[in-house]
Amino acid sequence: MMPKAVVFDIGRVLIEYDPERFYDAAIGPERRKALFDAVDLHGFNLRVDRGEPLHDTIGEAARAHPEFGEEIGLWASRWIEMASPEIPHSVRVLRALKAKGIPVLALSNFGTETFEIARAHYPFLDLFDQRYVSAHLKEIKPDPGIYHALEQGSGFAPGDLLFTDDRPENIDAAKRRGWRVHLFEHPQGWADCLVDHGLLSKEEAA
Incomplete structure (x- = not known):
C-alpha cells in the first residue's frame, strides 16, 4: 500500500544549512575554527530550536565570550545566509x-x-x-x-x-x-x- x-x-x-561555510566566508577559516572551538554555537542553536528566543540566546553566548562577541552576533543577524x-x-x-x-x-x-x-x-x-x-x-x-x-x-x-x-x-x-x-x-x-x-x-x- x-x-x-x-x-x-x-x-x-x-x-x-551550513554555518561553518558561512563563517568561513564571513571571517575566514582560521578565525572560524577558533570561534567554533571556543563556543558551542550549535548547542546554543539547539536551545533556540527548543523554543528559547533567538536574540536572547545568541546574546547570552556573546556576553559569555566577549572576545568573539561580534562574530557570534552574526548567527542571529545573518542567519538566513547560513540557511x-x-x-x-x-x-x-x-x-x-x-x-x-x-x-x-x-x-x-x-x-x-x-x-x-x-x-x-x-x-x-x-x-x-x-x-x-x-x-x-x-x-x-x-x-x-x-x-x-x-x-x-x-x-x-x-x-x-x-x-x-x-x-x-x-x-x-x-x-x-x-x-x-x-x-x-x-x-x-x-x-x-x-x-x-x-x-x-x-x-x-x-
Missing part, C-alpha cells in the same frame, strides 16, 4: 506531490524566529498542509514527543507516513515508530524513493 502522506525535514533537505540556498530538485518534488493532492507535512527542528525568517525567504514553506516545528511544540527530534505530536495532529497512522531527513538518528527514531523512512543524502535519491513508492512518476520527480 502506498504511503498516504509525505513528511519532509527542511534543513539540508529543502534548503542548505541558503534552496535545494531546487527537492522543492520541485515537494511541488509535484502538492499538485497531485498528496498530503505533505513538515517536521523540523527550527526556532520560532528563524522559521519565520525562512518562511519570508522561501515561500514554498507555506505549501505544507501541516508544519510541526520544534520550537512551537517544545519538542525536538529525535525525541519521541515530536513524532507523537505529528501522528496525533495529522491523524495518520505511522505506517501511512513516508519521512525523509538528513540525520540518521532522526530517521531511526521515526523507523522505530513504524514510519517509512528515507535517509536524505541527495535530492535524486529522494526523488527515486518517491517513484519507488508509487507517489510520483519519473517525469514528475525529475
Whole structure:
C-alpha cells in the first residue's frame, strides 16, 4: 500500500544549512575554527530550536565570550545566509506531490524566529498542509514527543507516513515508530524513493 502522506525535514533537505561555510566566508577559516572551538554555537542553536528566543540566546553566548562577541552576533543577524540556498530538485518534488493532492507535512527542528525568517525567504514553506516545528511544540527530534505530536495532529497512522531527513538518528527514531523512512543524502535519491513508492512518476520527480 502506498504511503498516504509525505513528511519532509527542511534543513539540508529543502534548503542548505551550513554555518561553518558561512563563517568561513564571513571571517575566514582560521578565525572560524577558533570561534567554533571556543563556543558551542550549535548547542546554543539547539536551545533556540527548543523554543528559547533567538536574540536572547545568541546574546547570552556573546556576553559569555566577549572576545568573539561580534562574530557570534552574526548567527542571529545573518542567519538566513547560513540557511541558503534552496535545494531546487527537492522543492520541485515537494511541488509535484502538492499538485497531485498528496498530503505533505513538515517536521523540523527550527526556532520560532528563524522559521519565520525562512518562511519570508522561501515561500514554498507555506505549501505544507501541516508544519510541526520544534520550537512551537517544545519538542525536538529525535525525541519521541515530536513524532507523537505529528501522528496525533495529522491523524495518520505511522505506517501511512513516508519521512525523509538528513540525520540518521532522526530517521531511526521515526523507523522505530513504524514510519517509512528515507535517509536524505541527495535530492535524486529522494526523488527515486518517491517513484519507488508509487507517489510520483519519473517525469514528475525529475
